[in-house]
Amino acid sequence: MTYWLRLILMLLFDSCLINLSIGFSLWLRFEGEGGIPANYLEAFFTLIPWYTFITLGALYAMRLYHRMWKYASIGELFGIVKAVTTSTAIVIILIYTIPLSYLPRSVYIMSWVFMIIFIGSSRLSWRLLRDLIIKESNKKAKRTLIIGAGDAGAMVARELNNNQSLNLLPVGFVDDSPLKQKLSIFGIPVLGSREQIPFLTASHGIEEIIIAMPSAEGRTIREIVNICQATGVRLRIFEGTDDLLHSRSKIRDVQLEDLLRREPVKLDLEEIAAYLQGKTVLISGAGGSIGSELCRQVCRHRPQRLILLECSENNLFDIDNELRESFPEQALEAELADVRNREKLQAVFEKYFPQVIFHAAAFKHVPMMEMHPEEALNNNVLGTRNIAEMADKYGSETFILISTDKAVNPTNVMGASKRIAELIVKDINRSSQTRFAAVRFGNVLGSRGSVVPIFLKQIQKGGPLTVTHPDMTRYFMTIPEAVELVIQAGAIARGGEIFVLDMGEPVKIADLANDLIRLSGYDPELDIEIKYTGIRPGEKLYEELFSGYEEMAATRHQRIFISTKELDERYNGIKNNITAWINNLSPERNEIIRFIQELIPEYCGSEANEEPVPRGEVIYLEKRGNRIKKSSGIK
Structure with missing residues (x-):
């Protein structure tokens, strides 16, 4: 559907709702009094064109025809209230200044209320219908646990709820903060702390875990990864950004850089x-x-x-x-x-x-x-x-x-x-x-010929991973x-x-090998062997x-x-x-x-x-x- 066809259809639909609001208000005003008096009925037909065009103009001026109503929220409803209030005030001013035919004062008040209800309901019904469709589709989505109930966690939950193509249903949050326990975000509860992840995964049928802690240090991520790997479910990480002008948000598999990350470099x-x-x-x-x-x-x-x-x-x-x-x-x-x-x-x-x-x-x-x-x-x-x-x-x-x-x-x-x-x-x-x-x-990490690309190639071949010495340590x-x-x-x-x-802290190469094996979905003790080959000429144990x-x-x-x-x-x-x-x-x-x-x-x-x-x-x-x-x- 083109923009102009969509606009024309919405204008016609809103015109009907505006007329219905005023007519229904006038009928309620004289219900039980033998019908609407002829002078007020004549005034109704005189004022309808003014009411309709002025209200439609106010709605257009407030850019309410430029919004995607399937994402409607309280902000859109507030915009409708402003537009209807403005149009009603303009019509009343015109009635007493031109002058135009007038209706009982109670009709203006009731029509104001009904216009907000009718127009607002028509818009929000798109949102409710969309949410119902999402709810039905989510019954087949993977049950997902989000680690981190902060701004990043809320962003992930919103994205999972809005983006059906991800096929993920947020079931709950995990956060170590005592202040967040038993609270909820978008109706999704904070279920417990990181130590409870294995229990929560089993009790809630979790199929996927997402770490939503972009500012956490590598040590924290390592601890969480170690806990999550014992659950056997897929583990991914939310890649946030500090750059609002080039905003990007992505959910991806955990990488070695996540386990070694430090506080971001602050450049002058x-x-x-x-x-x-x-x-x-x-x-x-x-x-x-x-x-x-x-x-x-x-x-x-x-x-x-x-x-x-x-x-x-x-x-x-x-x-x-x-x-x-x-x-x-x-x-x-x-x-x-x-x-x-x-x-x-x-x-x-x-x-x-x-x-x-x-x-x-x-x-x-x-x-x-x-x-x-x-x-x-x-x-x-x-x-x-x-x-x-x-x-x-x-x-x-x-x-x-x-x-x-x-x-x-x-x-x-x-x-x-x-x-x-x-x-x-x-x-x-x-x-x-x-x-x-x-x-x-x-x-x-990742430079040509360095240990990580070599390990990844060895993992692709099924191992073994060659480490020169159990205590070999590098920055x-x-x-x-x-x-x-x-x-x-x-x-x-x-x-x-x-x-x-x-x-930062030096890392044992053997630990690095174990982390890469686990991140690749294997067990370092069962699936892929680590083989110690001896220190090569010129190598130190510690740099x-x-x-x-x-x-x-x-x-x-x-x-x-x-x-x-x-x-x-x-x-x-x-x-x-x-x-x-x-x-x-x-x-x-x-x-x-x-x-x-x-x-x-x-x-x-x-x-x-x-x-x-x-x-x-x-x-x-x-x-x-x-x-x-x-x-x-x-x-």
């Missing part, structure tokens, strides 16, 4: 805009896991131009196409170049003169770099020196090196190469107008979370800092965020800390000597390892120990005012 958008908006930004490794997310988030801050520097043709093609589709107004330049190629880098800098640089290009896989240490030095060390010196030479404003927690007390070549890269950046910063800084963080962040903090660190950098991101000789201080950002250790005097001038040192090395692994050990005394590669041992302690940082509290041990 004004500070970020000051150093990114309207600037030429270059991102090396633009097609990698971190680099590509940097590209997406930097584009949201409207740089004047974004330069995508990438040595992989396929990766560059993918990220360039994605950004051109997602940000059609953004000026983009795709440069197929390797940071090891100094001449090509110089040509890029001469062409664009980038003002802000995020250096994410690196070889990152520990076992592969143990097999090819010369490539780790060439790419991670000399590549960093090349692009950092270009930033200095061409007057860039800010240079951010993406580093790793493996650079702390390194036990592998990859970590040692990133530690040398940190030293080079700090050395160049001493004599440069460019602000050089490094940002250090741990593993990111984890999501890619967007890490990148948001990297961008914020760039805003507060003054030069020479090593920023350390708050990684560290900073070394014992580094002192950490708070920044004004709650999730970012800073190493206050000045560059050791023995590394003064390392930027000038490192190329000659590396180029004079033979490709023999032993010679390369000896060089790394001499340059980085804290380096303790796998050659030094037959049996793998943990290095140092796991350090937790807690910000209290302007002070940092440290604690250690596995939580």
Whole structure:
């Protein structure tokens, strides 16, 4: 049905209701008095056109013909009251000013009441009919328990009630708040607390559970997931949003990120805009896991131009196409170049003169770099020196090196190469107008070659999941979370800092494997085996965020800390000597390892120990005012 046909039909229908309201009021007024007097009957036919057109005009002016009445509520009824009151007042004013024929005063009052009742009932009947249809269809829907009786839970309940295609019937809420117990939302009761989930699931025939707690921390979600998994019913999670302008709500399966989530990163958008908006930004490794997310988030801050520097043709093609589709107004330049190629880098800098640089290009896989240490030095060390010196030479404003927690007390070549890269950046910063800084963080969930995608592939094959050691422990962040903090660190950098991101609590890889198996719908003890393969060369049991000789201080950002250790005097001038040192090395692994050990005394590669041992302690940082509290041990 078209809009105009629908409008005409509703106008005709309302005209009948308006006439019926006035005629019925007039009949009630003279019931039992021998009929309606002729003068009032004549006045009725005179006033009907005025009443009808003025009331229809008021209803249209109040936009009551633009509403979907199957979703009618008290707001629509209030609109009808306003429209009818306005039209009645206008008619009465016209009767005594034009003048028009008049009716008994009681007729105006009764007709006002009947018009509201008749028109309101006609609209609300659509809602009642719709609710009746939904109620009938819900008899076949899956009985659903909603965890969380807050705003998100109410949103989920409303969506389940209104959206028949979901085929879910909300039966009750679960919430730990004593104030919410025995209350109800939309007629749906709060049945109990999380400890009662297994009992409630059995007693109410629950077929599906939805977690509606968007702001809950990962620890809370883990506890709830563990309780719910014992029930054997499907478990999903409501994905809410803080962005009302880009509102999205989705119910999806629980993912590993939900179990590790922390308080959302709070960015200082004004500070970020000051150093990114309207600037030429270059991102090396633009097609990698971190680099590509940097590209997406930097584009949201409207740089004047974004330069995508990438040595992989396929990766560059993918990220360039994605950004051109997602940000059609953004000026983009795709440069197929390797940071090891100094001449090509110089040509890029001469062409664009980038003002802000995020250096994410690196070889990152520990076992592969143990097999090819010369490539780790060439790419991670000399590549960093090349692009950092270009930033200095061409007057860039800010240079951010993406580093790793493996650079702390390194036990592998990859970590040692990133530690040398940190030293080079700090050395160049001493004599440069460019602000050089490094940002250090741990593993990111979902990055290429990381443990989570590997585990998921192993689960798809039916296992086993290979874990190197039962006590192997790592820090984890999501890619967007890490990148948001990297961008914020760039805003507060003054030069020479090593920023350390708050990684939260470390996670045992074995626990991670168990969680992924359960989230995939399997039992880790019965369906899919976990196989321990032994620690690989260069691996630590525990990663560290900073070394014992580094002192950490708070920044004004709650999730970012800073190493206050000045560059050791023995590394003064390392930027000038490192190329000659590396180029004079033979490709023999032993010679390369000896060089790394001499340059980085804290380096303790796998050659030094037959049996793998943990290095140092796991350090937790807690910000209290302007002070940092440290604690250690596995939580």
